[in-house]
Amino acid sequence: MSPPNGVGFRPLLSISIAILYFLLAGQAYDEISDGTLNALPRPNNDFDIHHGALLSPILIPRVSGTPGSAAVLQHFADFFRNSLPSWNIEFQNSTSTTPVSKGKEVPFVNLIASRNPPWAAPGDVGRLTLVAHYDSKYSPEGFIGAIDSAAPCAMLMHAMRSIDAALTKKWEKMQAKGDTDSSWEEQKGIQVIFLDGEEAFKAWTSTDSLYGSRSLAEHWDSQVNPAMSTYKTPLSSISLFVLLDLLGSKDPSIQSYFSTTHWAYKKLAHLEKRFRDLKQFKSSTDSSHPTWFLDSSKMEHDISTFLGIQDDHLPFLERGVEILHVIDAHPSTGFPVVWHDEKGVPDDGEHLDLATVEDWSMLITAFAAEWMELEGFMPQSRREAKDAEHKREKRSGKNVDRLNMKTELS
Template sequence: MKPARRGVFHPLLSICLAVLFLFPSAAYQNVSDNTLKSLPRPGKDFDIHDGAILSPILIPRVAGTPGSTTVLNHFVDFFRTSLPTWNVEFQNSTSVTPVSDGKEIPFVNFIASRDPPWALKGDVGRLTLVAHYDSKYEPEGFIGAIDSAAPCAMIMHAMRSIDDALTKKWESMKAKGDAHSSLDDHIGIQVIFLDGEEAFKAWTATDSLYGSRALAQHWDSEVNPAMSVYKTPLSSISLFVLLDLLGAKQPEIGSYYPTTHWAYQKLANVERRLRDLNMFKSGGRDWFPDASKNEHEIARYNPVEDDHLPFLQRGVEVMHIVDFAPIRGFPDVWHTMDDDGEHLDIDTVEDWSLLFAGFAAEWMELEGFMPDSKAERSVHPAEDKPAPQKRRSDKTELF
């Protein structure tokens, strides 16, 4: 990335559901402390030398190279073995780059999703967690641990952490006959690992964001079946959460978009609660300095160009989770050979994975379905009672 200036529904039911999704009407509830306490840590899986999740990504992985294929295969193996109920697909494109001598370079975006088992294609709004998996062409041998091997690993661990709870929730809904009865029945989750974010020579509108530009265009033009709640795969993205440059100590994450500032505040609230529960290893200050501001007080300009742009420009709701401080800029290791596994702060990396698991559990309304959380809550039914909030999805953006 680059800092700027450097079954088929009845037609009427489909319309009603679409309107409800587009406006702040669906209840949003905080998960209990017991649910947060049930979140697992990645532990050995994040060992930089032989950890099952993180270490396979800590290699040079320039788009179109064997390293890129190796990491892509790692994603496939992880989802097929650890998350076999998820749907895995790829979106392919090619492009000439400034260093390819006129040759078309392949770019492969990895997409994994899980929807309620009864939901039809086009009727599911998905929380979408995103990171790029490619590394820079230069300097040769660049690893890109914070940029963005660690964010990919964080997402993988978070999805594994909530997967059993998703199964339990949907099985419970089906057994109780609650399927198809509310908006909650059509909330899914999606992971995108994008290829070709990095520039090959110098960051320009055409030498950068190869994968995200291709995917956003493709999903904007692909049409779902007639009478679907969502016309295109692009419009089915309820919230596009982009992770980048995460894994250094003391991150600072700004909020840039008024229409998703509420989600930024929810993420910050989960972080604060995890700290209060002594579940964070990294210590230090809070990571979200804009959490106490309202949407009118945050910056109206995002200083970082990144994979969210092709989606933002098409009206997708974006929450950009990037470590960028107005005074210091990016983390010190950014785009240097020091951005490797040895320079990661593993406590921070683990804490991020815990935080995104908690946020996803809250978004997917998994209260009572995480391991042990239901039993603990039944013993103390009044403890940590979730407070209903409003889920917003207004389709407007400032850029």
């Protein structure tokens, strides 16, 4: 087996650690408890389409390079600076001509917000990467793009706010106990990317689309971390690239597109089932469509490996990044009826199914909390927290044994 893409030169032990991280990715963390799922915070009025603090400011035309785009970008920046001050915010800028710009360079601005363990060097942190695009279509004039992708952006904002305090508690406890270098798997961070310029201005081509993602993927692939870092580039530090798109319509249909990340797809599907069993989802399903995740009963070898739907993941996929594409696209009926207003149904706030939007935000929160191993640090009962601590300590011992075994074999 070849080393993971982009892992830099390090001593043998560090290389073994990096390889082991990817080999065990599918089993590297435990489920969060029912108590935690029951206690997850809800967005409530923050998703109100007229006055909601998270969603409503995004429900405006926001074509790249326009005042609407700048206003939404400022909304994101203000949210992290004011609500999540421990997060680092960066902007990645580029310009390009478009088929409608008459030779003029249009600016594209990606926002990256991240949190890393406070003791870890940036080049040593593998990051769960949650992504949505924030631009809206150039045509028809006044296009809002509620599912495409205002609602996914708001979902990510809610999810990160919901886990932020737990991240702080976990990392503070690790520092207090001196556990900051006890295991390779604790060098885990998280980042959110709001991408600009996903939409084509005229007709979808390799050059008229994905302006922001093409620029960011190229930039991160060429930006080298300091010598002796675990990850050679910011691109190779992406543990999983989870792209959300076209989410917010009732009864979504989510397929699994990549066999190597089917395990993560199945974790999302399992979380959906658990939420429904606990009566914690507001959206309903019927016997003909009992789950959002159409391929949840399949094994990874049953998944057809192909590029799937063209979207912001492509520039990252082409560079070896592991992708989980969460997009509403039924194999028979295609995209939701509001997609691009092509069927005369506007993709605006009034056509969102808010129960589904809220449920998606809860699901993404649970997935991120599970990945970051926040059981025992999220809100829950005292007994559940104690049980979670016992389970975490027991599992930590097993990981040390597995790591020692790998090192000796190396």
